[in-house]
Amino acid sequence: MPFAAITYDIKPGCEKELTEIFGNFRRxxxxxxxxxxxxxxxxxxxxxxxxxxDTLVRVIEYTGDLDAVARHMASQPGVREVERKLKPYLTRPRDTDTPEGFVATFRRSLLTTVAEISIRDRA
Structure with missing residues (x-):
């Protein structure tokens, strides 16, 4: 199963607030x-x-098409709520108010996969 990781550039010293935002995430x-x-x-x-x-990273384990995953996430109320709540803590604004903006931001924020190793890969 592949993983994707996206980054957020955030203001340092906001750990408590960010932990609360993600701790209350609606699945x-x-x-x-x-x-x-x-x-x-x-x-x-x-x-x-x-x-x-000053770096927050969201890791997603998924199957299938990553663009479809990003579009799906863009339509989820919980994801939209988190993105809205994160805005005051970002050092670089993210255009995530529309599905198109979310997907474009997702792609720009995507880290390059260097390696993926899983016990599931064993034959």
Whole structure:
């Protein structure tokens, strides 16, 4: 299962507030991701958020098409709420108010995958 990691440039010293924002996160309605035609395009398996100094990283474990995953996330009320609440803590604004802006920001914030190793890879 692949992973994707996106970064947020944040103001240092806001750990408590950011922990609260993500601690109150409303889970997505479902893990199933569909494409624009409504066909199954993937699954969101898990997410995790990491924070240090002025960098916050959201890691997503998924199956299928990453663009479809990003579009799915853009439509989720909990994701939109988190993005809205993060705005005062960002050092670099993120255009995430529309699905198109969210997907473009997602792509720009995406870290390059260097390696993925899982026990599931063993035959």
């Amino acid at each position: 997505v309605r479902g893990s199933s991701v569909t494409d624009d035609a409504g066909r199954e395009a993937g699954t969101i398996l898990a997410t995790a958020v990491f924070l240090r100094d």
